[in-house]
Amino acid sequence: MPQRAVVLLSGGIDSSTTLAVALQQGFETYALTVDYGQRHRRELECAGRIARHLGASRHTTVRVDLRAIGGSALTDAIPVPLDRSDAEIAHGIPITYVPARNTVLLSLALGHAEVVGAFDLFIGANAIDYSGYPDCRPEYLAQFERLANLATKAAVEGRGTFRVHAPLLRLTKAEIVRRGAELGVDFSLTLSCYNPDDTGRACGRCDSCRLRLKGFAEAGLRDPAAYVTQ
Amino acid sequence: MPQRAVVLLSGGIDSSTTLAVALQQGFETYALTVDYGQRHRRELECAGRIARHLGASRHTTVRVDLRAIGGSALTDAIPVPLDRSDAEIAHGIPITYVPARNTVLLSLALGHAEVVGAFDLFIGANAIDYSGYPDCRPEYLAQFERLANLATKAAVEGRGTFRVHAPLLRLTKAEIVRRGAELGVDFSLTLSCYNPDDTGRACGRCDSCRLRLKGFAEAGLRDPAAYVTQ
Numbered sequence A, B: 001m002p003q004r005a006v007v008l009l010s011g012g013i014d015s016s017t018t019l020a021v022a023l024q025q026g027f028e029t030y031a032l033t034v035d036y037g038q039r040h041r042r043e044l045e046c047a048g049r050i051a052r053h054l055g056a057s058r059h060t061t062v063r064v065d066l067r068a069i070g071g072s073a074l075t076d077a078i079p080v081p082l083d084r085s086d087a088e089i090a091h092g093i094p095i096t097y098v099p100a101r102n103t104v105l106l107s108l109a110l111g112h113a114e115v116v117g118a119f120d121l122f123i124g125a126n127a128i129d130y131s132g133y134p135d136c137r138p139e140y141l142a143q144f145e146r147l148a149n150l151a152t153k154a155a156v157e158g159r160g161t162f163r164v165h166a167p168l169l170r171l172t173k174a175e176i177v178r179r180g181a182e183l184g185v186d187f188s189l190t191l192s193c194y195n196p197d198d199t200g201r202a203c204g205r206c207d208s209c210r211l212r213l214k215g216f217a218e219a220g221l222r223d224p225a226a227y228v229t230q
Helices: A013-024 A042-054 A086-090 A101-116 A138-151 A173-182 A207-219 B013-024 B042-054 B086-090 B101-116 B138-151 B173-182 B207-219
Strands: A004-008 A028-035 A058-063 A120-122 A163-165 B004-008 B028-035 B058-063 B120-122 B163-165
Touching (some): A013 A042, A101 B101, A101 B138, A138 B138, B013 B028, B013 B173, B028 B101, B042 B058, B101 B138
Parallel strands (some): A004 A028, B004 B028
16 A cells, blocks of 8 residues: 655645655655745636646645744745846845744644654655755754654654654755756646736746746756746 | 743643743743634633733734544544543543644744744643653653754744743642742643533543642642532
């Protein structure tokens, strides 16, 4: 019987590729999408389509209203920065940082894993392109794994050992795009933009779009997503 | 200027006493109530009244729908066990265990702390009466503290060091009741019951009521809460 894994799935290219990796590794996958009141709600719709397309066993959405605790351009009315250079994107922690985001996401994945009997958590964290996010670093993820093994009934009762998998951790965006393409991810279903228009087209100008477009360009592949400016 | 603390406040006697301790220690307190779809929704109303009564600077409620990930009598339609003996309550992990609950609560407290500029997190965790909950143990809380200091922009940028305070960790329920009473907590505002009736009266029979009543009895104090059977 295949082992179960909970895969955090936002609907962007990183988490979609992560789901494809988990499936390729033979896991029975429980995709978990966290609706944290982000602006880019279309990502949530994308997540459901991607889960079906790739063949996740189940897709669950859990809502947590991070707007109530404030603090990020992704959930507040702070403007998303546009047209920043690669150097600006790479430097420091962006204002699109959501406080404690990966800790919240992983804790929900952990709770879900405990309920479905999974011990493997997959997250599309990346330490290269998002080096400014403290909760995308390997030492952070290793620490969460230790926490998971202290936090839960399942681990304490010796039924298993939790593992946090971040298969994209050390890949560049170009490598992620190539990996996803190899694994058959239909990137036309994904949305990465922080700032899409009403019809769901990506802006092409926010940090996330710029990293994505650069990734496809460097991978020598065409991005099938719809953009406002193309 | 007083330091800020985020205090997790459910509306029961433990978290209310914890808030009183944080205030007594001189913190400017930001009370955070997490509405995780629990049955005992009256606790949420109690939390607001207690925050005002004790003098928290702010009270915020954040909703996270743990029902979506399932798994506990507190959020599902599983019956709450009644009339269990002290030995039964003390033995093993109860079915009212909410998967990864304290990890979710602390991660939300951490995000809120980062937004309001706090480095101190207070939680009413107790390792004596709730020995069956893995995420109430001191080693778990110490691990979360380490995680917090890796997870956040505020800590990584060296603006402070997170501390997780669990001032009730090693107190019996009787000691908690006495401590709360000394600090002026009006226990008539609190609700501990897993299973209150429509008018908000406690059942007196669930594990939480039994521990509470035993605590008041051992402290030699009268519980001012309203009970169905008295």
